[in-house]
Amino acid sequence: MELWYTEEHTNNVRFTIKIDKQIHSEQSPFQRIDFFDTHEFGRIFTLDGIIMLTEKDEFIYHDMIVHVPMAVNPNIKKVLVIGGGDGGTVRELTRYNTIESIEMVEIDQRVVECCREYMPQTSSKLDDARVKLLFEDGIKFISNKENEYDLIIVDSTDPIGPGEGLFTEEFYRNCYKALKDDGILVNQHESPYYNNTARLMKRTHKRIKQFFPIAKVYQAHIPTYASGHWLFGFASKKYDPVKDLDDKYWNSLGLETKYYNTELHKGAFALPNYVIKMLED
């Protein structure tokens, strides 16, 4: 028997993975949740038929969404994670002893429960004493926060379905308000390559730029996301992600990372011309 999982990256492009077996499947109140064991990527976790993470390469996404802001401001103490139900972002954050509080607001409690059961590689640090899990709508949660966080990480699905509201102007305005004067907002920022995600990427950047004086985009190689060329947004009231990189401090921490390093940090903000042009449009 052969079992193959197929994801449509566009209407004309498909990415197909050989499956060993399906581990779990359910429809939560918000989305379809699946786990598979694969020969190539180890266990994979999908939402509504889109790969969220694989055991093989989740380190790339989680390194880049966490260590980039942490290496810019070593004084980050209070962090808000919106989404991120698999726990990978929290896992990386808990490696910093200087962080005092991590609130994770995940709309779908079943994602967290399933990842605790089927994806221990990412969910292992959700019980850290500094972590507070809140199962509610991140959009509502942030609307009445003011001057409270040093860092907000939006670790969301694509802007279709439950993640849609995390890409609106109102949401970014509320993130700005919820951040302290030297606060940083990092979010997953889609891909520039295929037209469908490029459109979302441009719109997202345009919206964030309205509120944040510093709004940059950085890239990583994530082969299990559409096109493998994935972007993150770095927005701040004060810090430039390259000029203010505190590489001496970060390297003094001695954290072992499989993807991130401070040279790559600088390199990740050096975008191809066609992406720069899209962001300027």
Next chain:
Amino acid sequence: MELWYTEEHTNNVRFTIKIDKQIHSEQSPFQRIDFFDTHEFGRIFTLDGIIMLTEKDEFIYHDMIVHVPMAVNPNIKKVLVIGGGDGGTVRELTRYNTIESIEMVEIDQRVVECCREYMPQTSSKLDDARVKLLFEDGIKFISNKENEYDLIIVDSTDPIGPGEGLFTEEFYRNCYKALKDDGILVNQHESPYYNNTARLMKRTHKRIKQFFPIAKVYQAHIPTYASGHWLFGFASKKYDPVKDLDDKYWNSLGLETKYYNTELHKGAFALPNYVIKMLED
């Protein structure tokens, strides 16, 4: 009717593209040659069922294989291209008025003839007066050259089939000999992501390092190659690709590029930790 092209990136991973129609197909003395029109990528060109280039993203590969060495040494006058039958590498080289001679040694004359007919986007500059086309075995061609070239670009297929001999120790030794004292060797260097190509990537780097005092690896996002995370090798007797980058000079040329810029040049050499580790092993 639906027509789909499928490429196996590994035994367990498939990349599938919707085809509008097949434009040409033949078996040359060396390999199977195909051209397709696609909805997503425009025309695509494959050899032995592996995508060599697509109209949509060939600019990424050709920008990175040509402009990186050209921005390091502005005095490059005599260039040897081994492989590169589609003409994209030659096209980018002809944009430099300072280059006096480009020899292109392609083993398969039918690749060049087919690309002239079916891929004008890349083959358009093969008639430039400075270009000399030689349809012979690059391995033999280079074996009796000495102190002759400023730049050798190995624009080859994977090290399986006709491209195999372009990844051997003997070949790199001959490249070293064929280069002048300040010569540069650039080659396509496979991908670090899947085990099958990572093995070839490590072996290639190990072999090049034996002969060249400076041997670095740089990366680009090429979504239509396996994993989208593709590497190039930069080897030189004298020049460091980052320290010796002459960005002022290169930017003064005013060349328009869709992928390459001199900030990205520096960033491309900042590799992820897992790739650095593979190269050091």
